[in-house]
Amino acid sequence: MATGDSDRPSTTHAPGGGDASQPWSELASDYEQARTREDSLDRLVEWPAQRDVLGDVTGLSVLDAGCGNGAKIAQLVQEGAVASVGVDVSDNFLTDAPPGLELIQGDLSDLAAVRGLAGRSFDRILFLQSFGYASDPVHALRTARAMLKDDGFVLLTRTQPIRYAIERAEENGTTLGEEYFSTSSFSYRHRSWNESVTLTKRPYTMSDLLNTFSAAGMWIESTIEPQMSPAIGERHPHKQAVLNKYGTAARTGDSFG
Numbered sequence: 001m002a003t004g005d006s007d008r009p010s011t012t013h014a015p016g017g018g019d020a021s022q023p024w025s026e027l028a029s030d031y032e033q034a035r036t037r038e039d040s041l042d043r044l045v046e047w048p049a050q051r052d053v054l055g056d057v058t059g060l061s062v063l064d065a066g067c068g069n070g071a072k073i074a075q076l077v078q079e080g081a082v083a084s085v086g087v088d089v090s091d092n093f094l095t096d097a098p099p100g101l102e103l104i105q106g107d108l109s110d111l112a113a114v115r116g117l118a119g120r121s122f123d124r125i126l127f128l129q130s131f132g133y134a135s136d137p138v139h140a141l142r143t144a145r146a147m148l149k150d151d152g153f154v155l156l157t158r159t160q161p162i163r164y165a166i167e168r169a170e171e172n173g174t175t176l177g178e179e180y181f182s183t184s185s186f187s188y189r190h191r192s193w194n195e196s197v198t199l200t201k202r203p204y205t206m207s208d209l210l211n212t213f214s215a216a217g218m219w220i221e222s223t224i225e226p227q228m229s230p231a232i233g234e235r236h237p238h239k240q241a242v243l244n245k246y247g248t249a250a251r252t253g254d255s256f257g
Helices: 022-035 041-054 071-078 108-113 137-146 161-172 176-180 206-215 230-235 237-246
Strands: 062-065 084-088 101-105 122-128 148-158 186-190 194-201 219-224 251-256
Touching (some): 041 071, 041 122, 041 148, 041 219, 041 237, 062 071, 062 108, 071 084, 071 101, 071 122, 084 108, 108 137, 122 137, 137 148, 137 206, 161 237, 206 219
Parallel strands (some): 062 084, 084 101, 122 148
Antiparallel strands (some): 148 251, 219 251
């Protein structure tokens, strides 16, 4: 599931090259500021839909892989989740994490190698707009599956790839079909976050994403493509215009192992 102003890059490169994790470390605080704005699509559409899918978390342990500053996993703990962990490659964490939540700096590409996670299992594992960072997506999902309890599931959200294809077609003067099936990475600077940092994304299709789940031995239990409610759309017409232009707002998948 995803919408425009909160989506994180699939792969990132600092200007002039360097560590692929560096741009996210630079952008982490800018992203969090953008996400908490009153008109943030994450706040208006994404997080409400994600939270609805999770349901009652009382007594459940949750792992948020790519948690940003940890605000979402902190809310889940405040709402009853227990023995929960947030992992992010940046170190831009909340300073007032609630009891029952541990925030760990680490790479979601190999959760088994993250200190503090060895031998642990969780009822819910989240990849909320962070899955594109995985250097080996199939390995990342297999590792997450191994950390799930018997009745647990993974909640993974990603931007609808047609949205990116439309943007690239407009910019390049090409067609939607050409850009949707393109395999060439594309770079841009995020005007809403920090224009001094260049982001690079790997394009993907819906079949790419579905096949990743299959290769990891998982299946899709359900998907949703949430939209802005009419009342919220009237309050924030500029955001509704974005969704109208680029089609469906988002996709959320519950993946059961």
